Amino acid sequence: xxxxxxxxxxxxxxxxxxxxxxxxxxxxxxxxxxxxxxxxxxxxxxxxxxxxxxxxxxxxxxxxxxxxxxxxxxxxxxxxxxxxxxxxxxxxxxxxxxxxxxxxxxxxxxxxxxxx
Amino acid sequence: xxxxxxxxxxxxxxxxxxxxxxxxxxxxxxxxxxxxxxxxxxxxxxxxxxxxxxxxxxxxxxxxxxxxxxxxxxxxxxxxxxxxxxxxxxxxxxxxxxxxxxxxxxxxx
Numbered sequence: 001x002x003x004x005x006x007x008x009x010x011x012x013x014x015x016x017x018x019x020x021x022x023x024x025x026x027x028x029x030x031x032x033x034x035x036x037x038x039x040x041x042x043x044x045x046x047x048x049x050x051x052x053x054x055x056x057x058x059x060x061x062x063x064x065x066x067x068x069x070x071x072x073x074x075x076x077x078x079x080x081x082x083x084x085x086x087x088x089x090x091x092x093x094x095x096x097x098x099x100x101x102x103x104x105x106x107x108x109x110x111x112x113x114x115x116x
Numbered sequence: 117x118x119x120x121x122x123x124x125x126x127x128x129x130x131x132x133x134x135x136x137x138x139x140x141x142x143x144x145x146x147x148x149x150x151x152x153x154x155x156x157x158x159x160x161x162x163x164x165x166x167x168x169x170x171x172x173x174x175x176x177x178x179x180x181x182x183x184x185x186x187x188x189x190x191x192x193x194x195x196x197x198x199x200x201x202x203x204x205x206x207x208x209x210x211x212x213x214x215x216x217x218x219x220x221x222x223x224x225x
Contacts, residue, residue, distance in 0.1 A: 032211065043120075043203070043217040044160065049210075093159055097211035105211055107159040 003027065004096050006108030013084055013115055020080045021111045023050075023094030029074035030096035034105075035067075038091040050077040050094075084115040119143060119214045122204050126220035133194045137219050139187040139204030146214075148207040149180055151189045153200045154218060160203055163189075194223045 005024045013019045023033055031052045036044040048069055049057040056069035068080040081088055093110040122139045129135050141149075152160040164171065166178040166187050177190040187204055204216035 034212065036215075044213075044215040046212065046214070049212065091157070095213070104162070105213060107161070110159045112157070 003098070004030075004094065004106045004108040006094055006111055008111060009109055010112045011114070013113070015085055015115055016083055018080055018082045019084055019113060020078055021092055021094075021113075023077045023079070023096070023108050025075045025096050028096075028098050030077075030098075031074060033071060033077040033094055033096045035069065035077075035079050036093045036095065038093065044093065047079075050079075052077075081113065084113070086115045089114045118216075119208075120204055120206050120216040122202075122216035123219045125201075125218075126222050128222045128224065129194050130224055131194055131196060133223075134190065134192045135194055135221060136191075137189040137202050137204070137221075139189075139216055141185050141187070141204075141206045141214075143206070143208055143214075144182075144185060146185075146206045146208050149187050150205040150207070150213075151176075151178055151187075152203040152205050152215075154203055155200050160205075160215075163202070191221075194221075196223050196225065199223045 007022045033050040035047045037047050038044045046059050047062045050069045050071040052071045058064045071077040094108045095105050097105045120141050149166040151163040153163045154160040164173050164178050166180045168180050170179045175192045179188045199222050201218040201220045203218045206214045
């Protein structure tokens, strides 16, 4: 079964609105989670590292004020796409390492965002 | 130079064929290496880790050459169910993964 759960799996929103995506670790604590974005026929690109209890670390070129990340507990990280635009339409996916198991990294099921 | 580069695809092969994927990485300090499989519109799933000594898992064999910064994946006796995109992935540290663009494999009857 899934060890990292992501919700929603699909969302359609209007341009200018905000969308929140949740990433939950199931049965383990994740002090760190990672958010990726994948455009069609492109590789997954790391957007940011989400750190429990502290600020997220964003990759170069990713707007931290547009992609808000909150890691309020050891099992939940959220990504909020603010003032979404059609060019933000993409596949967003989170991952979390399980410490002590060779740091095996598990991915959530991903969230398809379509901004119309 | 991209951090992780893979063969451009797609690879079209008949069932039963042997197919090899190549990957190079630019950061010599990279710590660990993986092959992931991604089906259309799904999340990536770990296929296998890659070790310098080479490792095999059934029909799949992975090799790592640190000196050349080169990683390979060999699939023997291809099945229809092997059709997917294969991602070369490098861990640059602290569980931060860098993905290649992926190579699509299409296995036909």
